[in-house]
Amino acid sequence: MLASNWLATVLAVVLALVLSGVLIAAADKAVQETATYLFARPGDFFGAVWTSVSSAYVALFQGSIVDTSASTLTRMIRPITETMTVSIPLIFAGLGLGIGFRAGLFNIGAQGQIILGAVFAGYVGFTFDLPPVVHVVLAVVAAAIGGGLWAGIAGVLKARTGANEVIVTIMLNNIAVYLVAFLLTTTAFQRGDSNNPISPPLNSNSLFPLLLGSGFRLHAGFLLALATAVGVWWLMNRSTIGFQFRAVGSNPNAARVAGISVNAAYVWVMVVAGALAGLGGAAQVLGTEKVLTAGVAASFGFDAITVALLGRSKPLGTVLAGLLFGALRAGGFAMQARTGTPIDIVLVVQSLIVLFIAAPPLVRALFRLPAAGTEPPVLAVSPSVKEVGL
Incomplete structure (x- = not known):
């Protein structure tokens, strides 16, 4: 493929x-x-x-894309901004999955990794009161750590016991779904004035800034996603660790003979992939939703598998595929409303x-x-x- x-x-x-x-x-x-x-x-x-x-x-x-029937410029260009907004978690998760695919690991746990990233970012967002830039950076780093740790479990089990990463990541997806549902019933995560499973609103200093003003939902997470795609390209094509990842994916036995630690590569591939998916969770809570809920990941983790495959696990292809699937999601509601x-x-x-x-x-x-x-x-x-x- x-x-x-x-x-x-x-x-x-x-x-x-x-x-x-x-x-x-x-x-x-x-x-x-x-x-x-x-x-x-x-x-x-x-x-x-x-x-x-x-x-x-x-x-x-x-x-x-563009609503040619709209009466104002704002309404005309809002569809493309919605496509870009929806594509952000798809791009992040797709980049992470693409690294795994190129390293020979079929990681399908992006759903759980997005959830854990959202949990970590959300907790930092509504718990602390920090200066604007420091707060959002800390929340983003927390999301990457959460997703990386969650995916690292599968990497360690793969390296130590040979456990199949497909089965492990499927189970971790299920655990993550029930874990966030449980956390939202605890006093540490549940909003004090509501019995619904929803977190307190995130501190405004922890949110991604809006790129086009309050009339649009597009936020700086999109720019971070593009910058991350460039970083992934450099990692996989210009760095030593990226060469090791690709070598393990091409032929683990030959990589082992060449002195590459295949087991260590498995662990780091999963950690990096999980961290990228965790950034998708950060985009959801810090930019789009501004609150943590049980459905924060929607089906982005599963759709990201197709995004990575459609983009052939390359950064540019993943970005374009993410935009395509974002367009399908954003335009689907208009298609239903206008044509039935x-x-x-x-x-x-x-x-x-x-x-x-x-x-x-x-x-x-x-x-x-x-x-x-x-x-x-x-x-x-x-x-x-x-x-x-x-």
């Missing part, structure tokens, strides 16, 4: 949109009605199909993208693309032609 080229990746997204369009049309009442007399008046049927699919995707675009298309269609698109990304040979077969890493065929010259000097 990681060796698949960019063309196959783009075509996987196109295929997902096309097949989802078929489902949108099939669920439309006008399409169903015109289908009853398809052979008598086929124009009505295909017109209804076009109207159904195009209106749904136009609404998706207007709800995630079920928001579950967005989940179908995401699932189909996973399907096609996980099966590159299927995409290449459908579009008759050459296999990854193959060279164009070269015509062989027969001996008789050589003899005559042609």
Whole structure:
């Protein structure tokens, strides 16, 4: 999957949109009605199909990129800012998962790592009263520590006992979900004036500053995500530890012979990946939600798996994939409100993208693309032609 080229990746997204369009049309009442007399008046049927699919995707675009029907500039550009806001935890978690994938570890515990990052950041945010810059920096560092420690458990078990990281991280996800639910019932985390499982509001000094003012939710966490992507690129392509991670992922036996501690690499890969996912939790509580709740991670940790795969575990690809999934999330609500298309269609698109990304040979077969890493065929010259000097 990681060796698949960019063309196959783009075509996987196109295929997902096309097949989802078929489902949108099939669920439309006008399409169903015109289908009853398809052979008598086929124009009505295909017109209804076009109207159904195009209106749904136009609404998706207007709800995630630019609302061309808006009366003010603020409303016009708000969709793209929502896409960027929603993409922040996806980018952070996707970067962490991508490091694990390139190191040969299938870490699917980003959901739990986001939660622990949010717990640590939230506690620092509402407990202490510190100067503005110091407070937000301390909360971000706490989130990275929380996520790193949580993922480090899987890394240590992998290194010491050979425990499968997939199983361990799945269990840690479940533990994290119930842990935050329990913490929000304790006096240390629960809001004093409410019986609901919700934390006190975070201190304003601990929050990410808004980038475009109070009319938008976009905050400085997006800039931090972009800076982190640059840092991950440097780590994996220019640093010694990044070379060790890639060597272990390519061939752990050869890496061990070359003097690299494979077990130590497993631990550090998970710690770094968890720290990055923990930053996604920080973005949620310090920027978007401004409070800690049991559902703070939503499904970002699981969606980030697809983001990392779609981005081929590369920083730039992960950022672009995170923006794509942010657009699907942000635009899905507008699509449902304006056209009545079920928001579950967005989940179908995401699932189909996973399907096609996980099966590159299927995409290449459908579009008759050459296999990854193959060279164009070269015509062989027969001996008789050589003899005559042609």
